[in-house]
Amino acid sequence: xxxWLVLLMLPLVLAxxxxxxxxxxxxxxxxxxxxxxxxxxNNSLLYSRLGIRDPxxxxxxxxxxxxxxxxxxxxxxxxxQYKVKWFNAxxxxxxxxxxxxxxxxxxxxxxxxxQATAPNPTATRFEIWVQE
Amino acid sequence: MKKVWMFALLAVAATLSGCQSVQYGDATASETVNTDxxxxxxxxxxxxxxxxxxxxxxxxxxxSQRRPVAFVDRIKNKTxxxxxxxxxxDTIESKLINSGKFRFVDMSVVERVRQQxxxxxDSGMVDDQQAMIMGRQVGAEYMLYGNMSSIVKRDSSxxxxxxxxxxxxxxxxxxxIEWSGEKEIRKSKSRGWIGL
Numbered sequence: 215x216x217x218w219l220v221l222l223m224l225p226l227v228l229a230x231x232x233x234x235x236x237x238x239x240x241x242x243x244x245x246x247x248x249x250x251x252x253x254x255x256n257n258s259l260l261y262s263r264l265g266i267r268d269p270x271x272x273x274x275x276x277x278x279x280x281x282x283x284x285x286x287x288x289x290x291x292x293x294x295q296y297k298v299k300w301f302n303a304x305x306x307x308x309x310x311x312x313x314x315x316x317x318x319x320x321x322x323x324x325x326x327x328x329q330a331t332a333p334n335p336t337a338t339r340f341e342i343w344v345q346e
Numbered sequence: 347m348k349k350v351w352m353f354a355l356l357a358v359a360a361t362l363s364g365c366q367s368v369q370y371g372d373a374t375a376s377e378t379v380n381t382d383x384x385x386x387x388x389x390x391x392x393x394x395x396x397x398x399x400x401x402x403x404x405x406x407x408x409x410s411q412r413r414p415v416a417f418v419d420r421i422k423n424k425t426x427x428x429x430x431x432x433x434x435x436d437t438i439e440s441k442l443i444n445s446g447k448f449r450f451v452d453m454s455v456v457e458r459v460r461q462q463x464x465x466x467x468d469s470g471m472v473d474d475q476q477a478m479i480m481g482r483q484v485g486a487e488y489m490l491y492g493n494m495s496s497i498v499k500r501d502s503s504x505x506x507x508x509x510x511x512x513x514x515x516x517x518x519x520x521x522x523i524e525w526s527g528e529k530e531i532r533k534s535k536s537r538g539w540i541g542l
Contacts, residue, residue, distance in 0.1 A: 275406040277445070295376050312441065314374045314389035331397040334445050 252282055255344045263288040264344060267325070276335040282342055283327050286320040293319050296344045298330040300337040309333040315345065381507045381533045383429045391511045391529045392437040398527040399515065400445055405525050409447040416442075416488035416515070417451050425496035425509070435490070438513070451486050488524070489516045506534040 252269040255261040265285035272279050278300075286292045295315040300308040312333050320326055328342060377384045399405055408414060418439055421431040442448040466477040492513035499506045508530065515525040 274401040274403075275410050277400055277406075277447075279401055297374070309441075309444065311374055313393050314386050315372075315376045316390060317376045317378070317386075329397070330393075331401045333441065 252340070252342055253284075253344065254341050257344070257346055260292070260294055260344055260346055263292060264294075266342065271340070274331065278332040278335075278337045278340075279329065280332075280340045281327060281329045283325050284320070284342070284344075285325045286322060289322040291319055291321045293317075294344050294346050296328060296342055298328065299341045299343055300330075300332050301339050301341070302336040303338045308337055378533075381505055381535050383425070383427055383509065387509065387531055388434050388437065390531065391434055392441060394529040395438050395511070395513050395527050396441040396445070399442070399513075399525055400447060402525050405447075405515070408524070413447060413449045414487045415449045415451060415484050416490055417453055417486040419489050419491035421491070421511075421513075422493035424493055426498065427496070429494065431494060434494075434511070438490070448488075449484075451484065487518060489518055490514070491516070503537045504534060506532070508532050 253261070253264065253266040255264075263286065265287050267283040267285055269280070269282040271281075280298065284296070295317050297313055297315045299310070299313075302308055313330070318326060330340065332340070373385070374389060375386075377386045400409075418435045421435055423429055423431055439450055443450060460480075463478055463480045466472040467480065490513060492511065494509065494511045496510070497508045509532075511529045511531075513527050514523050516523050
């Protein structure tokens with residue numbers, strides 16, 4: 215009888231875990247200041263497996279263009295989403311819903327170039343946010 | 347023992363019904379319900395087209411001193427799906443206007459604009475000094491147009507969909523295509539080993 219009770223309670227436990235959402239703590243500060251400036255995530259595990267190289271900007275007229283190389287430091291493939299966010303000189307995000315989360319699958323130990331053009335000339339800096 | 351059973355069943359029922367709730371989500375979140383054209387595809391296409399157009403050197407030069415006027419022609423749907431492509435061009439148009447680089451005229455409201463101008467001119471209800479005058483609209487210099495096609499392949503366990511969206515910017519007077527951009531999207535769906 216006890217087995218039946220355990221089986222009956224199992225969906226209950228699974229349902230509870232299915233309904234809850236993981237909410238990781240804020241961004242983990244790294245010694246590498248560049249990484250902390252450009253790469254942001256609320257998922258510390260994903261953040262620890264990703265690196266960012268050569269973040270750079272150029273101007274297309276008065277519009278800022280950005281490029282950065284995301285690096286999968288893990289030996290297995292990473293399935294995640296990224297979004298480029300733009301900010302003006304006052305720190306306000308420009309067009310917060312202007313860009314979608316883009317899904318990427320990166321094989322282990324590979325790199326991916328991410329590019330974006332600012333929504334308007336007021337943009338002065340960018341961040342790349344990643345999530346699972 | 348019966349009470350224990352009742353309690354367990356009640357807990358299961360309450361939990362399962364509790365999971366069915368309406369929630370608001372992030373409109374920019376990646377949507378992968380099925381392989382049909384979806385909100386993420388729309389947003390990715392619009393973002394790529396606007397990024398490419400605004401960064402293309404000749405377009406940067408054209409828009410550096412002035413804001414050219416353009417209009418959006420329809421996008422030809424060559425896929426087998428019913429897709430609201432006006433929604434895609436609306437998003438592209440909004441982004442281009444908000445970039446401060448282009449201005450647009452809207453051909454879909456021409457008749458209503460004419461009716462309003464005629465009303466202001468002829469009805470006697472509007473102060474002549476404040477009535478808008480006909481014949482002063484600005485002609486579009488550029489036209490945005492394009493098409494969307496798809497290739498669908500499937501076998502017993504996998505469905506693979508490839509979308510290609512092409513957008514072009516033509517100078518109306520000369521007919522020259524000043525810019526052309528493409529966005530390709532591939533989506534595939536595989537059935538699990540138990541057929542789900």
